[in-house]
Amino acid sequence: MKKISIILIAVLLSSIVSKADEGMWIPMLLKKYNIEDMQKKGFKLTAEDIYSVNKSSLKDAIVIFGRGCTGEIISDEGLLITNHHCGYSQIQSHSSVDHDYLTDGFWAYNKSEELVNQGLSATFLIRMEDVTKYVLDEISDNLTERERKDKIKTAFAKLEKENSEEGKYKIVTKPFFYGNEYYMFVYQEYTDVRLVGAPPSAIGKFGGDTDNWMWPRHTGDFSMFRIYADKDNNPAKFSKDNVPYKPKRSLDISLKGVKKGDFTFVFGYPGTTMEYLTSYAVKMISGVENPHKINLRDKRLAIMRAEMDKSTKVRIQYSTKYARVANAWKKWIGENRGLMKLNAIEKKQNLESEFTTWVNTDVNRTKEYGTLLNQYKDIYSELSEYKLAQDYVFEAAFATEIVMFTRNFNALANYDNISKEQQAKAIERLRKSSDGFYKDFYMPIDKKTFSTLMPLYKKNIDAKYHPKFFSVVDKKYKGDFNKYAEFLFSKSVLANKEKFNTFLDKFSYKKALKDPAFIIYNDIKDVYLKELNDKIIELNDKLSLLNRKYMKALMEFQKDKIFYPDANFTLRVAFGQVDDYFPKDGVKYDYYTTLDGIIEKDDPEIYDYRVPEKLKELYNAKDYGRYAENGKMHVCFTASNHTTGGNSGSPVLNANGELIGLNFDRNWEGTMSDIMYDPDQCRNITLDIRYALFIIDKFAGAKNLIDEMNIVE
Ligand code: ARG
Ligand code: GLU
Secondary structure, three states: OHHHHHHHHHHHHHHHHHHOOOOOEOHHHHHHHOHHHHHHOOOOOOHHHHOOOOOOOHHHHEEEEOOOEEEEEOEOOOEEEEOHHHHHHHHHHOOOOOOOHHHHOEEOOOHHHOEEOOOOOEEEEEEEEEOHHHHHOOOOOOOOHHHHHHHHHHHHHHHHHHHOOOOOOEEEEEEEHHHOEEEEEEEEEEOEEEEEEEOOHHHHOOOHHHHOOOOOOOOOOOEEEEEEEOOOOOOOOOOOOOEEOOOOOOOOEEOOOOOOOOEEEEEEOOOOOOOOOOHHHHHHHHHHHHHHHHHHHHHHHHHHHHHHHHOHHHHHHHHHHHHHHHHHHHHHHHHHHHHHHHOHHHHHHHHHHHHHHHHHOOHHHHHHHOOHHHHHHHHHHHHHHHHHHHHHHHHOHHHOHHHHHHHHHHHHOOHHHOOHHHHHHHHHHHHHHHHHHHHOOOHHHHHHHHHHHHHHHHHHOOHHHOOOHHHHHHHHHOOOHHHHHHHHHHHOHHHOHHHHHHHHHOOOHHHHHHOHHHHHHHHHHHHHHHHHHHHHHHHHHHHHHHHHHHHHHHHHHOOOOOOOOOOOOOOEEEEEEEOOEEEEOOEEEOOEEEHHHHHHHOOOOOHHHOOOHHHHHHHHHOOOHHHOEOOEOEEEEEEOOOOOOOOOOOEEEOOOOOEEEEEEEEOHHHHHHHOOOOOOOOOEEEEEHHHHHHHHHHHOOOHHHHHHEOEEO
């Protein structure tokens, strides 16, 4: 009997352990909090192998790629791999009608063919440090939030001075657990990063927005770059004399593939999560903000799609804009469905009532935390209105492209008082950015967007937050935004390129101020600054104090739980296992996809599903080389690692710390993991590294790149 119950308990415990894949952990604290759990689940190395300041470790192979992605080093010559969608703007910037690398792909068959990128960087973490004591040294509870902020800023500046070694390193200090802790990050940034390879979009973006955020997935979402350094291996501006960077560490690549249940971990830079919000916040986001934002973007996307379907030119013009608008739109839809299905608000409320009971059983706690939740309730009931108005400013009012473009006039407010030379320069600059603007501008889309979204702003937002020109629409146009749009798009100099250029020829700021598009822009800015900005800042300050207290209280309340800090674009480890899932009743999604599925989706009529001929030939010949598994070419797989935006391009590693894939997305059913993680539904989507190697080797014939990698059979 006793024996059985012990076994039963062990089984129960182990299933609890193996399900707990939630969390984005701090690398330097793995040895304290996570390594045992990781090893129990199959990890074969030590915490020091992942993060160490004394010897080279896996962290030395990871970089922040550009501003919002992760990348990793895969050869001793500084070769870097990341997602296709992370390198997209670089690939696009080198593309023209003659060299359409987006459509055809790009491969450097030797280093001299690699392409230089303006403004791109790859940033290594040298070390991180817990600086909580240092930062909070002079901080007491008597300070106002403003005073506190100022003191913290001073401490940050001191840390920067003490650690940057005269600018050699970039120092970033960030709050963790809502300012209960602080960590400093010492970075080294390389700025000569060249494009090495990218598959055609029909591979790198296969499935496009149709498949985005979805499983089953077949996207070959990778691109390659190379970091260059000066002859001493230090960062340097681009120069022909620069040489390939010699990394402290590069990743070994495994060809073994994955099985269900295999241990995996993701090592990269997750951007933002909000796991410790109260039920009041979740209600505001899922009940108020998301539905409005989704509806506004529904409308925008439909307008774009209708015109994109009619013309190839318009489709190309709006492809990046469409992808950008669609990406967050689809994420919010998934997030809301997921929160609903999870009963997230109710779960939060239950936690809050247990918390309240705990608080009430102790006098000191009651004194410290007794009013917290009620304060939250009050603040969110006030904040909701402002946030919604803010959402309409950004998602509706500023959705009109010509209105947004007029913000460039702000830089010319001084136009009459600067020298002729400066004037010419300023106009030249504006003309240049307008070239880019008009290249991708199609007036009927913009006009329709304006006349569709503005009435929604008027209808759904309190008159207090209406821009002034609404009264003109009422008085002169009987409230008809279509008629007003006729006026706006015929009168504004921004409505077409010729008019705008003529206007620039004899620029006058006074005249600009009278342009209806700039009037609208300024009216909206006015409302924002007068009615919203200060209020939102004030309430956010109050929230930051509450959040800090509530976080601290939660940690005392659940003192046996190991907490992980919300993502804040600092290096983290998420670990879990390769896993399938049941998206809905009666449906099971397997954990991997293959090239067979790409051929199944092939449809020359659908832009997102056109398969390149060469890929079909390789498929028909089953010419997969050493990259196949039992005669199949695996493409993507799912696992339970807890990831978010910013983790794109992150290495997905196996129990031996070898590269098995690139993280690039999450499943739609699991996108609420930014707010609440569900082990049954939340999956990260990984490109199987073998598919990337197959494309490089067999599709592109870039053996030069394969040869410099360290591939473990
Ligand atoms: N959903 C992924 C992410 O959040 C991929 C986005 C790029 N792909 C696209 N089809 N828009 O970044
Ligand atoms: N595609 C996202 C990125 O670019 C990663 C997907 C996610 O949000 O988890 O960072």
